[in-house]
Amino acid sequence: MKVAVVYESRTGNTATAAELIGAAAQELGHEVGVWPTGKANVEFLTDADVVFLGTWTDGIIVAGHRPGDAGRLLEMPGIWGKPTAGFVTYAVHAGKVVDKVGDVVTLLGGEWLGGRAFRRDKLPEGIAGFVVAALDEAEARISTS
């Protein structure tokens, strides 16, 4: 499959997670592109079979968790109708931020595959399994659509 990984990152943690997700997908034999939202290759994205959309956790640590720079995510082109998985990085507590990334994906017209939060000091823990599960689910949805 053609896999696009698009993210927002201020201090590099989500960029690292995005690169790790891209590398895991590539290792599984997929064609992969990884970009920050503002630099996404629209041609690749238009052709992509599946998208990973990621950002950082914004909040006041114990409450108010929301996807960081959600406005930029919402300006992203090209995921209409595409199976899309979410990922976020966080410091100590991410709350329900993954569900809110799901809301963003739905607003963008993507088909929400679910997502996962990754603690910034524990990367790459969990990345490989997350990528396998998301791509399996995407493949299942594509084959029945």
Ligand SMILES: Cc1cc2nc3c(=O)[nH]c(=O)nc-3n(C[C@H](O)[C@H](O)[C@H](O)COP(=O)(O)O)c2cc1C
């Ligand atoms: C304004 C601001 C608010 C944050 N709020 C939270 C929070 O509520 N919970 C949390 O676990 N981390 C919080 N963080 C930490 C970031 O989500 C975390 O460091 C993340 O990995 C940053 O990703 P980046 O390096 O891609 O920018 C916050 C960071 C910033 C700058």
